[in-house]
Amino acid sequence: QDTMYIPLLSYRTGPYAGSGIPIANGMHDYFDMLNARDGGIGGVKIVIEECETGYDTQKGVECYEGTKGKNPLVYNPYSTGITLQLIPKASVDKIPVLSMAYGLSAAAEGDVFPWVFNPPDTYWDGASAIIKYISEQEGGLDNLKGKKIGYIFLDAGYGREPIPLLEDLAEKYGFELLQYPVAGKEMQNQSSQWLNVRRDQPDYMVMWGWGAMNPTAVKEAVKIRFPMDKFIGIWWSGGDDDARAGGAGAKGYKTLNLQGVGADYPALQDIKTHVIDAGMGQTPESQLGENLYNRGVYNSVIMAEAIRKAQELTGKKVIDAADMRAGLEALEISEERWNEIGLGNFAPPVTISCDNHSGQSRVYMAQWDGEKWTQESDWFEPMTDVVSPLLEAAAKEYVEKNAPWPERTEPCAGN
Amino acid sequence: MTAVEFAPAGEEAVAAKAPILSVNNIEVIYDHVILVLKGVSLHVPEGGIVALLGANGAGKTTTLKAVSNLLGAERGDVTKGTILFKGERVESRSPNELVRRGCIQVMEGRHCFGHLTIEENLLTGAFTRRDGGAAIRRDLELVYTYFPRLKERRQSQAGYTSGGEQQMCAIGRALMSKPQMILLDEPSMGLAPQLVEEIFEIVKQLNVNEGVSFLLAEQNTNMALKYASYGYILESGRVVLDGEAAGLRENEDVKEFYLGVGSGDRRSFRDVKSYRRRKRWLS
Amino acid sequence: MLYREAGQFKTTYEADQAMFPILQDRIGIAAIMAIALLVPLIASDFVLASIMIPFLIFALATIGLNVLTGYAGQLSLGTGAFMGVGAYACYKLTTYFPDVNIVILVLVSGIFSAAIGIVFGLPSLRIKGLYLAVTTLAAQFFLEWCFIRIPWLYNYNNSAAIEVPERSGFGGLVLAGPASPPITRYYVVLAIVVLMTFLVKNVIRGHIGRTWMMIRDMDIAAELIGVRPLQAKLSAFAVSSYICGVAGAMMVFFWLGAAEPSSFSITLSFQILFMAILGGLGSLMGCFFGSAFIWVLPVLLRTLLPSVGIEIGAETVEHVSRMIIGALIIFFLVVEPHGLARLWQIGKEKLRVWPFPYA
Amino acid sequence: MRAPADRAQAGEVLLAVDSITLSFGGVRAIRNVSFDIRRGEIRAIIGPNGAGKTSMLNVINGFYHPQEGLITFLGRERRRMKPYEAANQGIARTFQNVALFRGMTTLDNIMAGRTLNMRRGFFWQCLHWGPALREEVENRRKVEEIIDFLEIQAIRKTPVGRLPYGLQKRVELARALAMEPDLLLLDEPMAGMNLEEKEDMSRFILDVNQQLGTTIALIEHDMGVVMDLSDRVVVLDDGEKIADGVPAEVQANQDVIDAYLGVSH
């Protein structure tokens, strides 16, 4: 019985479990559904194994070491810290790392990081999109001048990742960037940061929060009566529970988003019938269709489609990690394809290429209406033109700092 | 303090009374491997004073702790034998139950509660009592009459009082529980000569007036045998000699090694010329 | 019968003061060393990289803490930060001196954490016991903050993380970096740990070690005997931090390959403290026991639990293994409060008197 | 052997305390006490409980700092010293409540007394070889002499926490002796011992005094021991000095009888 093996570095315990659980559920359930409905991908079942990291880098590395002997196709670290650890290892061990919309932004440069993928957008894309959105609210990029934008973030690799870009944009467009770091262990005790926010009176607040940080921040913002429609989270700060914690006052809170919410997609209904109703998995039915759950599904769609692509490219049914890399590099999910897999209008087309491992897809702004997320803006492009050169420069810098960094030798298989 | 005429109870008297405490053939092991008591048996008659004598390390403290069930706290175990207090097995009773039943120990080395004042220390002794504040007050005053020095220092933290004051405090604390039986471990240690005598007078008084029984581990053999009715001598965890106190006082070996009145008068400490390896009952 | 010292006479004080005065112990230690050297022959990369290497590194860090807490009696909760100082020092050193053998740099980097350790050890003259823990906690949190707030430390990386560059030495062996094979790193770590353990053991049984223990057991009496408390305490802080620093540098360079500030958080400090206490304060052997217990056991539980039971989720494994660890900690403390090393000791004493149950 | 009275006259003054006053908050533990200790004598300090005897020793070796008064040791006057300085100058002591290092073996405890004699630095200690080993062995030899002297060979490797009280006191004496002090302060060395053990201990104290020439200050409640061993006795009561002189004098002093000895002696 042939199978393909994918380890999931998940976290259902610890301070970040609140965000980690729906993600892990979404990722897991999609593959379970494929196995149940289609008998796997290309007739080969996918074996999913979760390894609990607790968002702890040490444990994450241990999970990696513990599973890499089992022919894994790809790693999903789900922590920027762990991703950073795995990046150098991946190119040595020749196993792709898929850090979907998180991790090292510069990893989008496929020429430098052949084994790392971060579709559909990098953090820098996200940050630029938020600034772009704000500028539209203000009536144009020129109006950003003199504005104060506050940035509250988890003081770890994750929250620090977009800072260089934000600083760059601040300089370019003349707004003032105010930083409010939140230490990991102070996540639930943010009153100082929000007092500072109250004093500084920024026009907008941008948040890079995760886990228990999100609900606390939303509550604090409500507490100081910050206008919620000027409080914008990155796509990871958009858990349904995160916003719900703020109660009625949280209405108006916004989050950047990558995919649709709600369970009105055929594929999600398949998950309901084949997985949830069949008593598999751990997802409570109410969670199906929540934002972070759907994010998990999206993550698995990318893997599944890459596997299909790899099978197509190599003609093999059971592929290995190297094939998976080629598959990822040639990944293309067009609108039709989204429809085919039962996720029409779920997300815009995604295209990855050898030199662009991110794809810089379109995003939209979602808003909390007090009960659920609603689409607030149209899908729009991040500021690709600004971000791309910066990514290139950052990748170059990474190579310099980590000399000797191996040259790319992997051939470009796809488009 | 009123002096009470005191005569050691006669043989018949002892035999007539049932033992309040009897220890039968107990064995104690520390830390799972160190065997310290090797079959010790002893009996304390109701209303009697029994002395437990022996060199350093003979196992006196261990015996007392075995009785009061404090060995657990030192990772020691009674592995064999039985201990009966007022006719009931008590090996598995908790120390506080024993105190409630009237058997209390004064530990060697004082063990006062350093952060509590002397008075609070004394009051903790009355923890198990249920006979009301007034009675406790009365006994507190009584202890103060026994030890006037304590009254002077009643508000000082015990940790800062002198060695002797702590010793008084420990004894006074035990008295506060209104016990029927006291296990006294080296009560005279570190006390001024005058006080030593007073302590023994107190023992005698309690014994005669209140009928309290005593098991007394003491190095001051002279004193102990003067006040006790019966004595046991312990060597390396075994009872090697026991008998009426009067009889023990006349025993030549006891005289030589414990009383220092071998042949003739008291020797001067200056005149002990050599470290003679002295005869032991065992070994 | 097997474990008897009868018939082994010592004729000199040198022999009596040898590290392993008993023949059986010498045989035992030789056997352990042989096994340690041969482990890579049979062990998989996972065992080497995720069990053996961290096990040794944690054991070393525990030794560091044990010097301070177990031998000198100064409770420290800042081990993690001191390890961090070593790690960052080593990172900076190798940035400036990329050609110097990394092993040397690892050993040198401990000096930096020793210096920091001394600074934070100063209040110990006045503050004692659990209260002293606050000083070390201040060190922990302050240093952790520095690791984030001083970008120079991580070469201005965006992520505030440090990544180990490739470093080779000893004739072309790749010692550090993602490309270095676990087996090389294992031997390097083993060599350092054995060497340091040996040195520490020597210090402990000499007069410096005795001074520490005097301070631990009764600082007032020690002072009345002529020990200068400040000197004794600071030297303990220095030695302890040095060892922790080296362990921290090894942790990053020979095990994790990268680190963020949160790698040196209070959690790490506690982890090391657990190892020290559970292994047995004031015992070097205990450090290895403790490290095995706290590090290896959970890893084994995590890998073994799924393979024995029916399908259980990864997080359930985590929960159950936590419960088991917690219960085991309590169990061992109840059985022997003075740690696994003491249990071992009792075992040996039992062996010595065997077949009799006690002496 | 010279008669005690005779010895008392001889010898220079090794230590003199002059008008010492020590109080803790309201408690006046020592009030204006002066006396001296001559080289080579055994000087007893007696008095009822809480008289301030232990506090006096604490003042002498620097653990307490008196509010008033001077201490002259080896001809140098000082108001206070650090405890480790006192040790450096040659003052050693034992404690009323045994203050051994409970986590260490008997041997290590006694070796601890040699700390001041061991100076090899860190480098050699790490190697435990060469000079460090030589130094260690030399000191060990000295310690073994003391162990033989006090007859505690059997418990050399026993952790002191496990020893019975009496032996602990003896180990403490050994530790103090290991310091090879000029002045040895003994605080109730024989408390909790039976006669036989007291005799042994007396022998040790006398031998230390006579063979090694160590000056001894002795606190003890056993009058027999005090009268037999000491050359001169100072009596404290409630912080004040009430008598000072040779044993016979003191024993006959009515104040002393009232405050301390009680009628029967």
Next chain:
Amino acid sequence: MDILYQVFVDPFVQMVDLPDFFLQVLWEGFVSGVLYALIALGFVLIFKASGVFNFAQGIMVVFAALSLVGLYALGLPAYVALFATIVIMGILAFAVERVIFHHLVNQPDIILLMATIGLTYFLIGFGEFVFGGDPKVMITEELGLPTGSTAFDVLGGLVILQHIDIAAAVIAILMVAILGVFFSKTRIGRALRAVADDHQAALSVGISLDQIWVIVWFAAGIVALATGIMWGARSDVSFALEIIAFKALPVLILGGFTSIPGAIVGGLIIGIGEKIGEIYWGPLVGGGIESWLAYVIALVFLLFRPQGLFGERIIERI
């Protein structure tokens, strides 16, 4: 010169400039101080009564809050759930005594500390096993606790007071008062302090350690529950809360391990001190100094009073 100005003058200028904001900062500091004090109070209780430094206090807070919310989610009415949680804390206290401390009489402090760490591990595993790791919302309203906020116009600005914070302050002060009286005035209180000094001697005078320990652990459990409710209402109930417990350490140390009033005074000093420090001085060094400022404040106090502000004098006598 400039730096001197920034450090020594500018922060005060800011305070005076925005007096309403300064008041708000003080209030926030006061509130977090009260909450720290609540956690510290649990520690003090157990330490004072048994000499055990209860590392598990933090997790007990989470455990209590989770039980409450979990039971409510099962459909129990809020007050029944509250009562059931109190029962659970009682059972926990009993189990802790039976299984752990009963066997560890007379052991050194650090061993007892270690045992509570074992307990922490166990409770985290057990709690997550039973309740899952996802954060839950505290049932503030259902318990009849006030929600919402009131804004006051003072000094030309707004000062916003959360009702729940006021409730927390009232509850904390009540608890401190009750426990303070209990410890200093009752027979049990005296016995508790005796146990902390010397287990063996306490046993020898007939104090039942078993009973005492169940009592204090139960009391600490209730304090933990109160703490859990208050903290839970501020953020939400999840295992991340456990980390907050570290904040209690400097409070404890500053106030003195054995002093109940010390917990509240220490809490206020730390709470207000760290807020003011973070807001007015933090920006000079890049912010985030809150994470260590509390410890440094405690350290400075300790240098002058090694036993903390209200702690019992450390007895040094020989």
